[in-house]
Amino acid sequence: MTTILAISNQKGGVAKTTTCMSLGAGLAERGKRVLMVDLDSQANLTMAAGLDGDTLPWTVTDLLDASALELPEAERGAIYRAGMDGLDILPADVRLAGVERSLYDRGRYEFLLGEILQKWSGAYDYMLLDCPPSLGAITLMALTTAQMVLVPVQCEFYAARGLNRLLDIVAEVQQHTNPHLRYHLLATLYDRRNNICRTVLEQLQTHFSTAMFDTVIGVDTRLRESPVTGEPVLLYAPRTRAAEQYRQLATEVEKLFEENR
Numbered sequence: 001m002t003t004i005l006a007i008s009n010q011k012g013g014v015a016k017t018t019t020c021m022s023l024g025a026g027l028a029e030r031g032k033r034v035l036m037v038d039l040d041s042q043a044n045l046t047m048a049a050g051l052d053g054d055t056l057p058w059t060v061t062d063l064l065d066a067s068a069l070e071l072p073e074a075e076r077g078a079i080y081r082a083g084m085d086g087l088d089i090l091p092a093d094v095r096l097a098g099v100e101r102s103l104y105d106r107g108r109y110e111f112l113l114g115e116i117l118q119k120w121s122g123a124y125d126y127m128l129l130d131c132p133p134s135l136g137a138i139t140l141m142a143l144t145t146a147q148m149v150l151v152p153v154q155c156e157f158y159a160a161r162g163l164n165r166l167l168d169i170v171a172e173v174q175q176h177t178n179p180h181l182r183y184h185l186l187a188t189l190y191d192r193r194n195n196i197c198r199t200v201l202e203q204l205q206t207h208f209s210t211a212m213f214d215t216v217i218g219v220d221t222r223l224r225e226s227p228v229t230g231e232p233v234l235l236y237a238p239r240t241r242a243a244e245q246y247r248q249l250a251t252e253v254e255k256l257f258e259e260n261r
């Protein structure tokens with residue numbers, strides 16, 4: 001069975017894409033077959049994998065575009081290797097923003113991504129959906145498709161703001177399109193020398209307790225550098241703290257799903 005995780009937070013810059021790439025690499029290192037799906041028209045994940053979505057013949061945009069559903073070559077050609085064995089990517093490009101607007105006019109659009117990914121379900125142990133910083137049609141579609149939404153939360157004063165809105169959406173999705181959806185929070189960009197950071201982390205852990213990953217991702221400049229190289233941080237700087245923390249996250253994710261199987 002394929003485990004599908006959506007990585008979502010409508011707040012920008014909280015490490016969604018970084019987490020997608022690094023967790024994907026962590027799972028691939030453990031021998032899992034992983035497909036990352038770039039669902040953001042900014043295509044940052046695609047770039048971090050060393051690809052330019054705007055020059056690729058096929059991307060996720062073509063698969064989501066109604067007119068392309070009968071294009072088997074798009075399905076065959078849209079998956080690329082992402083810097084290491086076992087780690088693949090379905091890239092995005094800037095046209096995805098236009099397709100998102102047209103989704104609302106299609107009935108039951110929330111199920112479209114699941115139907116598309118179904119075709120590859122036998123080929124992967126994990127699918128990681130990198131969502132855009134919004135709660136629009138694409139995010140609703142991702143939450144409908146996933147077993148769990150992983151919410152990266154930056155440890156800063158305003159972190160909790162907006163979290164309620166996201167959790168309301170999760171509740172709505174549970175009610176209407178995906179009763180099995182669970183959520184788990186991941187503390188990111190944690191700076192242990194910063195008092196506010198420490199306080200926010202403690203508050204999150206108290207409030208969300210078991211709905212939080214034990215792993216905390218610290219601030220590490222290597223994570224800023226690795227996207228430029230087209231390599232996951234686990235390859236670019238394998239011995240750094242960030243790499244170790246994402247390996248730990250991969251172990252936690254695996255445990256969480258193996259225990260529930």
Ligand SMILES: Nc1ncnc2c1ncn2[C@@H]1O[C@H](COP(=O)(O)OP(=O)(O)OP(=O)(O)O)[C@@H](O)[C@H]1O
Pocket residue numbers: 011012013014015016017018019040042044131132133188189190217218219220221222223224225227242
């Ligand atoms: N632990 C970290 N330490 C240092 N820098 C980090 C860390 N995690 C992410 N970054 C950097 O922070 C910036 C934002 O990260 P990222 O692009 O992953 O966030 P995002 O939530 O996907 O953003 P967006 O909402 O725009 O999609 C990037 O420059 C990234 O390299």
Ligand SMILES: [Mg+2]
Pocket residue numbers: 016017018040044045131
């Ligand atoms: Mg991103």
